[in-house]
Amino acid sequence: MDPHLLRTFVAVLDHRSFSVAASALGYTQSAVSQHIAALEADLGTRLVERRPVAPTPAGTRLMEHAPALLLRLDAVPACGTPAPRN
Numbered sequence: 001m002d003p004h005l006l007r008t009f010v011a012v013l014d015h016r017s018f019s020v021a022a023s024a025l026g027y028t029q030s031a032v033s034q035h036i037a038a039l040e041a042d043l044g045t046r047l048v049e050r051r052p053v054a055p056t057p058a059g060t061r062l063m064e065h066a067p068a069l070l071l072r073l074d075a076v077p078a079c080g081t082p083a084p085r086n
Contacts, residue, residue, distance in 0.1 A: 001042065003073040008035035009047060009059075010066050016053045 011021035012032060022032040040047050047059035055063055 005035045005039040
């Protein structure tokens with residue numbers, strides 16, 4: 001799962017708006033829409049109702065786990081640093 005897509009998903013639902021999420025993330029509204037569509041395609045289910053912006057049941061389940069997932073995904077680069085060789 002691409003962490004950028006997941007962050008966009010969280011922002012859309014936190015702000016209840018594609019345009020406000022886009023502004024907060026520094027993306028265009030079109031890019032945010034594409035991120036949500038890509039995440040939905042990856043997971044094979046609709047996650048966000050567009051009008052009004054609200055999570056679907058699957059989106060609600062994902063939001064329950066998204067903060068922990070993002071923390072874990074953010075930690076991966078730190079854990080992936082190779083140890084120095086002797």
